[in-house]
Amino acid sequence: MATEHFSNRFQDLDTWSSLDVLSAFYEGQLSAVAAIRPSLPAIAAAAEEAAVRLRKGGRLVYVGAGTSGRIGVQDGTELPPTFNWPDDKVVYLIAGGHGALMKAVENAEDSVEEGIAGIRDNNIGPNDVVIGVAASGRTPFTIAALKEAASRGAQTIGISNNAEAPILDACSHPILADTGEEVIAGSTRMKAGTAQKVILNLLSSLIMVRMGRVYRGLMVNMRATNAKLRRRSEIMVMQITDCDEATAADAIRQAGGDLKTAVLIALGASAHEAQGALERNDGNLRQALANLPKLKN
Structure with missing residues (x-):
């Protein structure tokens, strides 16, 4: 050998x-x-x-x-x-x-x-x-x-x-x-x-x-288990949606910490709409965005 x-x-x-x-x-x-x-x-x-x-x-x-x-x-x-x-x-x-x-x-x-x-x-x-x-x-x-x-x-x-x-x-x-x-x-x-x-x-x-756990090169499925990662989640929501910091923080709060759900909320969906869109698209954020044309992406 x-x-x-x-x-x-x-x-x-x-x-x-x-x-x-x-x-x-x-x-x-x-x-x-x-x-x-x-x-x-x-x-x-x-x-x-x-x-x-x-x-x-x-x-x-x-x-x-x-x-x-x-x-x-x-x-x-x-x-x-x-x-x-x-x-x-x-x-x-x-x-x-x-x-x-x-x-x-x-x-x-x-x-x-x-x-x-x-x-x-x-x-x-x-x-x-x-x-x-x-x-x-x-x-x-x-x-x-x-x-x-x-x-x-x-x-x-x-x-x-x-x-x-x-x-x-x-x-x-x-x-x-x-x-x-x-x-x-x-x-x-x-x-x-x-x-x-x-x-x-x-x-x-x-x-x-x-598996749809990465979007635009970002770890959109990561677990925000500490202050550093929670801050990173906010930054990613801001990067993806072009929203301000307050909007990102509020979206993450409404989403219970789920980053992909927060992205859809920051773009105008309700928490219920966001969760439903992700469920229908196997958790794939890109597909969820594509199937919600009223949202900017």
């Missing part, structure tokens, strides 16, 4: 100056991001299908072991505050259980049975989107989970850093970032981990865009 290869270039790394070591690390990070470009079409296709399934009530399911599992959790936990994605629509299947997020659990990644059980115990079905992440692409736990999910009709996405890895054949949407050998041999928390995080950023963010 390329991610496990030893590089002669770095065999004396520990004798280099700190700046030279950092330069090598930095170059590795840049190459990791560059390795993703060939997979952009695959990421786009996976996101398009995921949005269709999730609109039917499906869940995002992150599967992984070790570093890959932790990166999946990091991506998933950012979706509720950023896009107001429901907490109960995110599932984490981590080899060794949630305790493995803080401490390595020996041999957990080798358990085929645990991978299958995680899918069965969570009753994964056709509307769910299962994302398996494995640098090696050979992790038995993750591959078993993907295969079980596929047998239940779920969409399966496999992310690997090694070409021709088994995980890429075990899913409906293979995504490869061939990051090659690591500066520190086998330390896939480096290049491979960076590529995985970027891929998940791209994938989940595009899914949220396709």
Whole structure:
């Protein structure tokens, strides 16, 4: 596996100056991001299908072991505050259980049975989107989970850093970032981990865009859980509607803090009209605006 290869270039790394070591690390990070470009079409296709399934009530399911599992959790936990994605629509299947997020659990990644059980115990079905992440692409736990999910009709996405890895054949949407050998041999928390995080950023963010949770490049579904975010909500309403600060604040108050509803109120709709328009358009603000021609947009 390329991610496990030893590089002669770095065999004396520990004798280099700190700046030279950092330069090598930095170059590795840049190459990791560059390795993703060939997979952009695959990421786009996976996101398009995921949005269709999730609109039917499906869940995002992150599967992984070790570093890959932790990166999946990091991506998933950012979706509720950023896009107001429901907490109960995110599932984490981590080899060794949630305790493995803080401490390595020996041999957990080798358990085929645990991978299958995680899918069965969570009753994964056709509307769910299962994302398996494995640098090696050979992790038995993750591959078993993907295969079980596929047998239940779920969409399966496999992310690997090694070409021709088994995980890429075990899913409906293979995504490869061939990051090659690591500066520190086998330390896939480096290049491979960076590529995985970027891929998940791209994938989940595009899914949220396709789900109508972004409008004009703004996070119109975010949760305003503190003073900073409440102020940001007011600014976004002002930006979208060209209203003044007092109007924006009042609209947000009438909308109970829901930014999209507040936008429609600031444009002249009543709270009831705004809520109804969003319900009829699956929460998509752009579509709601288009179907309320009396409102400026």
